[in-house]
Amino acid sequence: MTNRSTNSILLAAVCIPLALNLYVGLVNSPIQKQQQKRSDNEYLLRAWNESDVSVSTQYPEWLNLSKCFQANTDIVVGSEFGRRFHRGKRRVSPDEIRKLSIPTRLLNVGMPKIGTSSLQALFMNSGKKFGNSYWQSRHHHCGRVGYCGLCMREAIEAGNPLMASCGNFTVWTQIDYPGHDCYWPQVSALKELYSEAPDAVFLLPFRNVTAWMQSLRKWDRIYTNMVGCELPRFPANSWNPKHFIDFYCDHVQSIRKFVYDHPTLTLIEFELNADVGEHLSSILEGIDASEWKRLNYGPRPQRKRRRREGAN
Numbered sequence: 561m562t563n564r565s566t567n568s569i570l571l572a573a574v575c576i577p578l579a580l581n582l583y584v585g586l587v588n589s590p591i592q593k594q595q596q597k598r599s600d601n602e603y604l605l606r607a608w609n610e611s612d613v614s615v616s617t618q619y620p621e622w623l624n625l626s627k628c629f630q631a632n633t634d635i636v637v638g639s640e641f642g643r644r645f646h647r648g649k650r651r652v653s654p655d656e657i658r659k660l661s662i663p664t665r666l667l668n669v670g671m672p673k674i675g676t677s678s679l680q681a682l683f684m685n686s687g688k689k690f691g692n693s694y695w696q697s698r699h700h701h702c703g704r705v706g707y708c709g710l711c712m713r714e715a716i717e718a719g720n721p722l723m724a725s726c727g728n729f730t731v732w733t734q735i736d737y738p739g740h741d742c743y744w745p746q747v748s749a750l751k752e753l754y755s756e757a758p759d760a761v762f763l764l765p766f767r768n769v770t771a772w773m774q775s776l777r778k779w780d781r782i783y784t785n786m787v788g789c790e791l792p793r794f795p796a797n798s799w800n801p802k803h804f805i806d807f808y809c810d811h812v813q814s815i816r817k818f819v820y821d822h823p824t825l826t827l828i829e830f831e832l833n834a835d836v837g838e839h840l841s842s843i844l845e846g847i848d849a850s851e852w853k854r855l856n857y858g859p860r861p862q863r864k865r866r867r868r869e870g871a872n
Contacts, residue, residue: 623816628809631766631829636843637819659845660826662692665723665757667732669746669815670765671808672782673775675832676700676734677855679763682837683731685851692846697731709737712745721756722749738782742789747811750818758824761844764815767832773804 619625624632668679680699687695702708705726712735715725722745723729736744745753753760776783786804790796794807819827830839837852 619817619820623820625813625816628812629766629769631764631831632816633830633834633839637816637827660761660843662694662730662844662846663759663761663826664730665732665760666694666730666763667746667753667757667760668734668763668765669750670763671767671772671811672734672736672738673772673779674765674767675836678836678853679765680733681853681855682840682847682851683733686846686848687731689848689851690846693730694846696729697733698727698729699733700737702727702729707737707739708732708735709743709745710741712749713737713743716749716752722752723756738785740781740785740788742785742791744791746815747792750814754818754822754825758822761826761828762815762819763840764812764827764829765832765836766812766829769805769808772808773801776804 622635623637624630666683668676670676676699680697683694683697687693687697698708700708702711705711708726711726712722715722718725723732735746736742738744773783776786783804786794787797787799791807793810795803815827819825828840828843830836835849835852837847837849840852841847841849
């Protein structure tokens with residue numbers, strides 16, 4: 561064997577393992593990054609749960625203000641339009657009450673990417689099946705007036721009522737606009753919503769926070785938009801996952817406190833991983849539990865960009 565052949569064999573023995581390691585590293589890198597990101601989020605959530613949560617003593621323990629990531633599914637807070645069900649500020653088990661009649665306004669005041677499309681299908685299809693006002697339901701886009709969130713922001717700036725200006729629907733399954741020019745009425749305009757509909761029913765869905773944050777990253781850059789849109793109680797230009805978790809918890813606490821302080825409202829909480837159709841149909845009249853379906857739980861398909869005319 562010549563020296564040239566020997567050198568070639570030695571070079572191959574060194575380079576091939578290096579090339580294989582580099583290839584494996586490139587293939588596994590996205591997977592490892594995703595696993596590390598998930599691990600970081602879970603660590604932050606554990607650390608958050610182990611920390612002290614400041615809760616005002618003026619609110620009763622049964623409101624569970626310190627449990628921001630768990631729905632109060634065993635109670636319903638509020639009153640049924642000032643007539644029945646819950647006079648005063650106390651808790652009532654769903655087993656103790658009759659079903660709530662169909663409200664004049666029903667709003668999802670939770671976060672985006674927590675079952676909003678599924679809620680839309682549930683109420684829209686139930687309304688069509690039973691011939692009730694639930695079919696007058698809107699999700700994200702309010703028809704001719706454009707996106708619901710942006711329309712509501714324009715209504716506030718003009719001093720007009722939010723819902724009457726943006727379609728006057730019965731059910732609003734997503735009122736926020738999480739685009740780059742984002743606006744979240746359930747965060748920024750809760751008082752205005754209450755002024756227009758003091759007897760409304762609020763829905764507050766819950767989802768595993770780690771899964772929620774991953775969904776924000778995957779779906780139309782909502783995660784990025786939240787960083788730059790100057791949401792109340794969210795640090796400007798922060799990519800820290802802890803701030804997303806704090807924002808999530810703060811919103812849950814704010815909604816619970818607001819409903820407690822305004823007892824003509826009704827608040828219904830539920831877990832997204834439970835049988836939502838059965839839970840809501842056990843509390844609200846006019847809902848077909850079988851219409852609850854899991855929708856939009858994968859990454860949004862990327863739209864193909866059209867080539868400009870004359871482009872090569």
